[in-house]
Amino acid sequence: MSEVKIVIAGARGRMGSEAVKLVEETEHFQLVGVIDHKNEGMRLNELEGFTADVPIYTDIDKCFFETNPDVLIDLTTPEIGKVHTKKALQNGVRPVVGTTGFSEKDLNELQQLTEEKGIGAIIAPNFAIGAILMMKFSQIAAKYFQDVEIIEQHHDQKLDAPSGTGIKTAEMISAVREEKQQGHPDEKEIIEGARGANLNGIRLHSVRLPGLIAHQEVLFGGDGQTLKIRHDSYNRASFMSGVKLAVENVMKIDLLVYGLENIIE
Numbered sequence: 001m002s003e004v005k006i007v008i009a010g011a012r013g014r015m016g017s018e019a020v021k022l023v024e025e026t027e028h029f030q031l032v033g034v035i036d037h038k039n040e041g042m043r044l045n046e047l048e049g050f051t052a053d054v055p056i057y058t059d060i061d062k063c064f065f066e067t068n069p070d071v072l073i074d075l076t077t078p079e080i081g082k083v084h085t086k087k088a089l090q091n092g093v094r095p096v097v098g099t100t101g102f103s104e105k106d107l108n109e110l111q112q113l114t115e116e117k118g119i120g121a122i123i124a125p126n127f128a129i130g131a132i133l134m135m136k137f138s139q140i141a142a143k144y145f146q147d148v149e150i151i152e153q154h155h156d157q158k159l160d161a162p163s164g165t166g167i168k169t170a171e172m173i174s175a176v177r178e179e180k181q182q183g184h185p186d187e188k189e190i191i192e193g194a195r196g197a198n199l200n201g202i203r204l205h206s207v208r209l210p211g212l213i214a215h216q217e218v219l220f221g222g223d224g225q226t227l228k229i230r231h232d233s234y235n236r237a238s239f240m241s242g243v244k245l246a247v248e249n250v251m252k253i254d255l256l257v258y259g260l261e262n263i264i265e
């Protein structure tokens, strides 16, 4: 594979700093710059913990003009991630984006931009390949088990609940499962919320505790048996094989892909 020139936005962050390591350690990847909202004019290796000698830009257009990258990896925030994704496509740079919060309208607009520019884009709310497989395996299981509950567990700094992966899992299961109202028809919540959120009759439970990273169990029940499909991310390195896969794939496509499940066989 020919060398892929990469810019990372959010490089100082927990995900971004892992992505810097990934790019440095991957033979056919080359880091050419980073985008930050501070440290303009400095080199990345002037910041503590980094060895890559590449420029830091606060102006994304200037960064793209001067470094001429193939790919932008964006690991910033939902608001900034959206702006950067659009800017990248407008500049002919293929975005690989790990931030969430894209609406249907945003995705349509980005899809149109990929068509106009004839380049690919990948937005992946979850880069953990194990989590993608958990969703796919759950979809297979749901054809045989109608009764299912999802328990997702995350660190206590997470702002949204249920998690994007929890919702996505319930949607993928809904696509193949005959809709069913689970539990006893007369069940009553003694304390509101006890039975969790309800997506097409599938119950979603969100646990938030310090010490956790990202974990999810999909629990199926049938006559005399249960089936548990579980995934655990123990650190942010767990997301990097998915980032690598996305960068390699985004170079080969000319459309917008939303979700790594669409590029994993």
Ligand code: NAP
Residues within 6 Å of the ligand: 009, 010, 011, 012, 013, 014, 015, 016, 035, 036, 037, 075, 076, 077, 078, 080, 097, 098, 099, 100, 124, 125, 126, 127, 128, 239
């Ligand atoms: P983090 O540690 O807070 O890192 C975010 C980084 O972005 C920080 O260095 C932040 O700088 C920087 N930043 C903020 N605004 C910026 C801007 N305008 N331009 C450039 N950089 C900017 O968060 P994280 O845990 O690494 O997560 C990063 C993102 O990835 C989040 O949106 C998170 O939800 C997402 N995420 C995705 C996955 C996945 O699998 N897809 C997994 C985990 C996390 P300051 O600290 O100075 O503000």
